[in-house]
Amino acid sequence: MSLLRKKDVSVMMDMKQHSKLARHLSGFDLILLGIGAIIGTGIFVLTGTGALYAGPALPISFIISAIVCALAALCYAEFSSMIPVSGSVYTYTYATIGEVVAWIIGWCLILEYGLASSAVATGWSGYFQSLLAGFGLHLPTALTAAPGAVPGSETFFNLPAFLILMVITLLLSLGIKETKRVNNIMVLVKVAVVVLFIVVGIWYIEPGNYKPFAPFGMSGVLQASAIAFFAYLGFDAVTSAAEEVKNPGRNLPIGILGSLAIVTVLYVVVSAIMVGIVPFKQFEGVDSPVSLALKVAGQDWVAGFVDLGAIVGMTTVILVMTFGLVRLLFAMSRDGLLPKVFSDVNEKSHTPVKATWILGTTAGLIAGFVPLGTLAELINIGTLAAFSLISIAVIVLRRTRPDLKRAFKVPFVPVLPILSVLACIMLMFNLQPFTWIAFFVWTAIGLLLYFGYGRKRSKLHQ
Numbered sequence: 001m002s003l004l005r006k007k008d009v010s011v012m013m014d015m016k017q018h019s020k021l022a023r024h025l026s027g028f029d030l031i032l033l034g035i036g037a038i039i040g041t042g043i044f045v046l047t048g049t050g051a052l053y054a055g056p057a058l059p060i061s062f063i064i065s066a067i068v069c070a071l072a073a074l075c076y077a078e079f080s081s082m083i084p085v086s087g088s089v090y091t092y093t094y095a096t097i098g099e100v101v102a103w104i105i106g107w108c109l110i111l112e113y114g115l116a117s118s119a120v121a122t123g124w125s126g127y128f129q130s131l132l133a134g135f136g137l138h139l140p141t142a143l144t145a146a147p148g149a150v151p152g153s154e155t156f157f158n159l160p161a162f163l164i165l166m167v168i169t170l171l172l173s174l175g176i177k178e179t180k181r182v183n184n185i186m187v188l189v190k191v192a193v194v195v196l197f198i199v200v201g202i203w204y205i206e207p208g209n210y211k212p213f214a215p216f217g218m219s220g221v222l223q224a225s226a227i228a229f230f231a232y233l234g235f236d237a238v239t240s241a242a243e244e245v246k247n248p249g250r251n252l253p254i255g256i257l258g259s260l261a262i263v264t265v266l267y268v269v270v271s272a273i274m275v276g277i278v279p280f281k282q283f284e285g286v287d288s289p290v291s292l293a294l295k296v297a298g299q300d301w302v303a304g305f306v307d308l309g310a311i312v313g314m315t316t317v318i319l320v321m322t323f324g325l326v327r328l329l330f331a332m333s334r335d336g337l338l339p340k341v342f343s344d345v346n347e348k349s350h351t352p353v354k355a356t357w358i359l360g361t362t363a364g365l366i367a368g369f370v371p372l373g374t375l376a377e378l379i380n381i382g383t384l385a386a387f388s389l390i391s392i393a394v395i396v397l398r399r400t401r402p403d404l405k406r407a408f409k410v411p412f413v414p415v416l417p418i419l420s421v422l423a424c425i426m427l428m429f430n431l432q433p434f435t436w437i438a439f440f441v442w443t444a445i446g447l448l449l450y451f452g453y454g455r456k457r458s459k460l461h462q
Contacts, residue, residue, distance in 0.1 A: 002099075002455075002461065003098060003099060003100040003455075004097070004098030004099065004100065004101075005098060005099050005458075005460045005461075006094065006095055006096070006097075006098055006099070007091075007094045007095050007335070007460065008095075009082075009083060009095050009401070009404060021086070021176070021243045021244050021345065021350055021351070023243070023244050023245060023246050024176050024177045024180060024244060024246070025176070025180060025241055025244050025245045025246060025251070026245075026246055026251060027247075027250065027251035027254040027255060027258075029180055029184065029255075030238050030241070030245065030251055030252065030254065030255025030256075030258075030259070031254065031255050031258040031259045031262070032183060032184045032187045032188075032259075033180075033183060033237070033238055033241065033255060033259070033320055034234065034235045034237075034238045034255050034256065034258070034259025034260065034263075035187050035191065035259045035262060035263060035316075036183045036186065036187045036234075036316035036317065036319065036320050037233070037234025037235065037237045037238070037259075037316070037317055037320035037321060037324075038231070038232055038233070038234040038235060038259060038260070038263045038317070039187075039190055039191070039194065039263055039266065039313050039316075039317070040120050040123070040234075040310075040313045040314040040316065040317030040318075043194070043231055043266070043267055043270055043271075043290070043313075044123065044127065044288065044289075044290055044306075044309075044310035044313060044314065045123040045126070045288070045289070045310075046227055046228065046230055046231055047228075047231075047270070047271050047274055047283075047289050047290065048283035048286045048288075048289030048292070049227055049283070050062075050224040050227045050228045050271075051224070051271075051274070051275055051280040051283045051289070052280065052281075052283055052284055053216060053220045053221075053223040053224040053227065054214065054216070054220050054221045054223075054224035054225075054280075055212065055213065055214055055215040055216060055220065055275070055280045056209060056210040056211070056212075056213050056214070056215075056275045056276070056280060057213050057214040057220075057221050057224075058224060058228075058271045058272075058274075058275050058280075059268045059271045059272040059275075060214075060221055061221050061222075061224035061225040061227075061228045061271075062225075062228050062231070062264070062267045062268050062271050063264075063268060064221070064222070064225040064228075065225045065228045065229040065231070065232055065427070066232065066260070066264040066267070066268075067423065068225075068229065068387070068420070068423040068424060068427060069229070069232045069235065069260060069387075070257075070260060070264075071391070071416055071417075071419055071420035071423060072236075072387035072390060072391060072420050072424070073235055073236075073256050073257055073260050074257075074410045074411075074416060074420075075387075075390045075391050075393070075394045075410055075417055075420060076088075076089070076235070076236055076239055076256050076390060077252065077253035077256050077257055077408045077410070078253075078394055078406055078408050078409055078410045079092040079239075079390065079393070079394070079397075080238075080239045080242060080248065080252035080253065080256065080408075081248070081249045081250075081252055081253050081406060081407035081408040082249075082404055082405065082406045082407070083095060083242075084242040084243070084245065084248030084249065084252060085242055085243060085331070086240060086241075086242055086243045086327045086328075086330055086331045087106070087240070087242075087327070087328055087330075087331030087332065088109060088236055088237070088239040088240045088242075088324070088327075088328060088331075089105055089109065089236065089239075089386050089389065089390040089393075090102050090103075090105055090106035090109060090328060090331060090332060091331055092390060092393055093105045093389055093390070093393050094335070095397070096393040096396045096397045096400070096401075097389070097392070097393055097396060099337075099455075099458060099460065100450065100455075101389065103332075103337060103446065103450045103454060104443065104446060104447070104450075105385070105386050105389050105390075106328060106331075106332050106337075107442070107443065107446035107449075107450075108382040108383070108385045108386050108443075109324075109328050109382070109383075109386055110325065110328065110329070111378060111379065111382035111439075111442055112233065112379050112382045112383045112386065113237065113321050113322070113324045113325035113328060114325050114359070114362070114363055114366070115366070115378055115379045115382075116233055116234070116317070116321040116379050117165065117168075117318050117321040117322045117325065117363040117367070118161070118165075118363045118364075118366040118367035118370065119230075119367075119379060120314050120317045120318050120321065121158075121161040121162075121164050121165050121314075121318055121363070121364070121367040122146070122158060122161050122367050122370075122371070123314055124160070124161065124164055124310075124311060124314040124315065124318065125144075125145075125158050125159075125160040125161040125164070125367075126288065127288060127307055127310040127311050127314065128160050128164075128311055129144060129160060130288055130291070130307055131307050131308065131311060134304065134307070139159065139160070141153055141154060141155060142154060142155060142156040142157070143155075143156065143157055143158070143159040144158065144159075144160075145158050145371070146158050146367075146368065146369050146370055146371045147369065148371065149371040157368045157369065158367055158368045158369075159368070161364070161367035161368055162364040162365065162367055162368040163364075164315065164318060165318060165322070165360055165361075165363050165364035165367060166360065166361070166364055168315070168318050168319050168322055168360065169322065169356055169357055169359075169360025169361065169364075171319065172319070172322060172323055172326065172351065172356045172360070173346075173349065173351060173353045173356045173357065174349055174351075175349040175350060175351055176241075176244050176350070176351065179319065179323065182319070183316055183319055183320065186312045186313075186315055186316045186319075187316055189309065189312050190309045190310075190312045190313035190316065191266075192309075193305055193306055193308065193309025193310075193312070193313070194266050194270060194309065194313075196302060196305060196306075196309075197270060197273070197290060197293075197294065197302065197306055198266075198269055198270060198273060200294070200297070200299055200302045201273040201274070201277060201293060201294065201297060201299075202273055204277050204296075204297035204298075204299075205273060205276035205277060206276060206277065207276070209275060209276050209277070209278070209279050209280075210275070210276060215280075222426070222427070222430050223430050225427060225430070226380060226427045226428075226430040226431055227380075228267075229380050229383070229384070229427055230379060230380050231267060232260070232263070232264075232267075233321075233379065233380075233383055234317060234320055234321065234324075235256050235259055235260045235263075236256075236324075236383075236386070236387075237320050237321060237323065237324030238252065238255045238256050238259065239252060239256065240323065240324040240327035240328060241323070241327065243327075249407035249408075250407060253407070253408040270290070273293070274289060274290060274293045277293040277294075277296055277297050278292060278293050278296050282296075288306075288307065288310070290306050290310070291303040291306050291307055291310075294306060322356075322359065322360055322363060325359050325363070326351075326352055326355050326356050326359055327352075329342040329352075329355055329359065330342055330343050330352045330355060331343075333355070334459075335458060335459050335460075336454070336457045336458045336459040336460075336461070336462065337450070337453075337454035337457070337458055338453075338454065341354050341355065341358070342354075342355040342358075343355070378435060378438055378439065378442075380427070380431060380435075381428060381431055381435050381436070381439045382439065382442075384424040384425075384427055384428045385424075385428075385439075387420065387424045388420070388421045388424045388425065391417040391418070391420035391421045391424075392417065392421060394410055394413060394417045395413060395414045395417050395418075398413055398414075
């Protein structure tokens with residue numbers, strides 16, 4: 001039974017009251033934080049990959065992924081308004097299902113946030129090098145990509161990907177107020193660039209490119225949804241900032257649901273325009289599909305702005321995902337499940353500076369040595385597992401603790417949470433077998449770490 005010991009919600013709330021983290025975030029800041037986390041590699045890079053599976057039906061794939069995320073987002077909104085404590089779904093599961101399940105889900109979130117930072121940094125590197133090439137500047141081939149990432153080229157290390165993660169790590173170590181300001185400015189810039197693409201690109205759609213609409217049938221659409229799901233990752237990172245939010249009961253649901261709604265509209269419109277301009281087969285091997293669409297339309301000047309917007313956009317994703325990773329390990333360390341170094345808070349910046357540098361450097365090295373395609377599917381399966389468990393946790397807590405105050409409630413419980421679980425499982429089964437093998441290996445490593453270290457050092461055990 002010690003494996004299923006639960007943290008009392010009142011104890012969690014007391015921890016929040018005595019938290020050393022500074023509270024500077026409003027509802028508007030959280031919406032921009034969510035948009036900052038979501039709009040990035042998904043729209044600027046993986047739309048091309050998704051088009052190869054779904055064809056012109058790519059917008060449908062984005063809608064399916066958005067529905068899956070929306071179901072999970074409702075569950076996140078209820079928990080975040082009820083337990084506004086750092087740690088996201090790890091914390092919520094600890095209060096409802098038990099310690100070992102919370103550990104597993106925390107371990108899955110480490111896979112999501114950590115690899116997402118690395119994966120997006122890899123995409124950022126591609127756009128940054130494209131921008132440099134426009135000025136006639138080129139890096140040595142060996143430092144442009146991870147080993148084996150470019151067929152026929154001798155690549156050793158992705159230097160730009162590593163360096164951007166080091167810059168982000170430095171910014172995060174300065175404090176939440178500084179991080180918020182930089183994120184807000186960059187998010188407004190990248191949304192403006194996406195709107196510019198829509199305004200210009202809509203006039204160059206060729207209706208013939210939409211035929212056949214779904215060349216690979218519903219199977220292709222669902223496969224593209226499993227890939228497009230990566231494009232929505234990040235809204236859950238908003239909940240990681242719970243202890244740094246003013247009026248979290250009101251502002252956290254606004255940040256989660258508001259950012260997801262805005263991004264869904266932008267994704268569907270952009271993907272529809274993109275496949276309308278360029279025949280979907282031409283996206284094979286293309287790292288910058290949005291820029292390609294504008295170049296095909298003869299709007300090279302806008303393509304330059306899109307490259308810049310992609311660089312800014314992916315920078316905010318790296319920022320928020322690394323932020324979420326640091327706050328997750330902060331919560332797990334504070335509970336005794338990980339070494340204390342991850343929960344040490346700097347007295348000056350009010351942030352976990354040591355954890356920030358450890359995790360930022362690790363993510364940078366992964367980005368330098370591991371190709372993007374391998375990272376994307378691993379992130380998806382870890383996130384889908386997390387979404388499934390939080391949906392189950394909503395049902396459990398409604399039964400076991402109906403007395404808890406909820407500023408936001410998921411409607412139609414248990415129907416919507418059950419639909420959320422089924423939708424996540426559907427997308428998980430559309431991932432490659434290698435992804436499942438890697439996920440089971442990652443989970444096994446996590447369990448070994450829990451039983452070898454975390455279980456006996458847990459604050460609840462003591």
